[in-house]
Amino acid sequence: MRSRLAKRVYYGWVVAACCFVSSGIMFGMTYSFSVFFDALLGAFDASPARISLVFGVQTFAIYAGAALLGGALDRFGPRRILLLGTLLLGGGLYGTGLSASYPVLVATYGLVTGVGMGCLYLVAYAVVPHWFRRRRGTATGFASAGLGVGMLLIAPGSAELIARYGWRGAFRTLAVVLTALLLLAVLFLADSPGSVGADRSHEFPGESASAERAGRPALDGGVEPIGGVRETVRSLPFALVVLGWTLIYAPLFVLVNHAVPFAGDLGARWAGVLALSVIGFTTSAARLGIGFGADRVGRVRVFVVSSSLMGVSLLALPFAGGPVGLLAVATCFGIGYGGNGALLSPLVADLFGAEQLGALYGIVSLAFGVAGLFASPLASVGYETFGSYLPVFLVVGAVGLAGAACIEGAGRLRGVL
Numbered sequence: 001m002r003s004r005l006a007k008r009v010y011y012g013w014v015v016a017a018c019c020f021v022s023s024g025i026m027f028g029m030t031y032s033f034s035v036f037f038d039a040l041l042g043a044f045d046a047s048p049a050r051i052s053l054v055f056g057v058q059t060f061a062i063y064a065g066a067a068l069l070g071g072a073l074d075r076f077g078p079r080r081i082l083l084l085g086t087l088l089l090g091g092g093l094y095g096t097g098l099s100a101s102y103p104v105l106v107a108t109y110g111l112v113t114g115v116g117m118g119c120l121y122l123v124a125y126a127v128v129p130h131w132f133r134r135r136r137g138t139a140t141g142f143a144s145a146g147l148g149v150g151m152l153l154i155a156p157g158s159a160e161l162i163a164r165y166g167w168r169g170a171f172r173t174l175a176v177v178l179t180a181l182l183l184l185a186v187l188f189l190a191d192s193p194g195s196v197g198a199d200r201s202h203e204f205p206g207e208s209a210s211a212e213r214a215g216r217p218a219l220d221g222g223v224e225p226i227g228g229v230r231e232t233v234r235s236l237p238f239a240l241v242v243l244g245w246t247l248i249y250a251p252l253f254v255l256v257n258h259a260v261p262f263a264g265d266l267g268a269r270w271a272g273v274l275a276l277s278v279i280g281f282t283t284s285a286a287r288l289g290i291g292f293g294a295d296r297v298g299r300v301r302v303f304v305v306s307s308s309l310m311g312v313s314l315l316a317l318p319f320a321g322g323p324v325g326l327l328a329v330a331t332c333f334g335i336g337y338g339g340n341g342a343l344l345s346p347l348v349a350d351l352f353g354a355e356q357l358g359a360l361y362g363i364v365s366l367a368f369g370v371a372g373l374f375a376s377p378l379a380s381v382g383y384e385t386f387g388s389y390l391p392v393f394l395v396v397g398a399v400g401l402a403g404a405a406c407i408e409g410a411g412r413l414r415g416v417l
Helices: 002-008 011-030 033-044 048-076 078-098 102-126 136-144 146-188 209-214 229-233 236-248 250-265 269-297 299-319 323-341 344-352 357-364 366-386 390-413
Strands: none
Touching: 011 048, 011 078, 011 102, 011 136, 011 146, 033 048, 033 102, 033 146, 033 250, 033 269, 048 078, 048 102, 048 250, 048 357, 048 366, 078 102, 078 146, 102 136, 102 146, 102 344, 102 357, 136 146, 136 269, 136 344, 146 269, 146 323, 229 357, 236 250, 236 299, 236 344, 236 357, 236 366, 236 390, 250 269, 250 299, 250 323, 250 366, 250 390, 269 299, 269 323, 299 323, 299 344, 299 390, 344 357, 344 390, 357 366, 366 390
């Protein structure tokens, strides 16, 4: 079936569609945490910081799992990794709906579901660059746009399920539905162009026959690799990328976990839930457009500008003043997040080469784990200390701008800016 389809269309777009589903489910589910926040807070009689820690553990598990499995992706192929992630995600979500204590909640929703999401994340972002070079930004923009659609559907869908069936029933329902969708993606995903007989000559003109048989793309952009994985990881540009991603995504994790409580302080909790959907819609649209444009004006440059917009949005958030202002900030943030989210794996490939992208992308993704583990709980502590989100959002916004500066530094060191 896949081979017949490959004769009609370039199969890289089918792979990108499977990655679209993977990113949509993974991010739509994890970024809906704030929708479940109040229900979990009441059910487990825990402080807001302890409930936020569950999300932090999940986020760390996502990206630690991605780092550990990056080499496995290169070795065993994406279909097996996506299947593993599907089973872990479905089992973890169903187990969350049955959890009777806080430690069990941490184990099921934090660890098991988190590692499953890590598998989905790795496939969603590290696979497409192996199928595209000429239109790499466009293809990864499309694949990562699933994030926005997932947020647009899963956040309000989860709220409706909680209202109808309670939070436990909502988790069990999501487990069944999302597992079914992911199994469909596993069915159509291909491990390499050779496995379905896809012709990559249009995307990789001049690629050697041996590289094509092995399913590896040629390096592009005229940037020579630093060396093997060890040499690259030890280099200053790589360290700047890891630090930059850690700082850039602190605003993201703070916003998605505190948008609903912040809106509640404004007397419009509904606007916080809607803001998550607005971010989802705008980031999805931005990824489609910005990925295409970045192929022409420079992917690293666009990444830096987009990341800066995320930081500026957090600086503006405490002055939103009401639902309209909150939704306006969410729109700006979604555009910035869409711009850099579309270019995550292209950034790594453009700076360090695509030959060992699974391993390198998995390692640099630990930055997300660190940001997710600490940013949201520290924001909760800051709010409890000051009784206001004003100092929290100002500090986090400045941190995001510092992260964008780190990526610019890495680009200049590698000669791509």
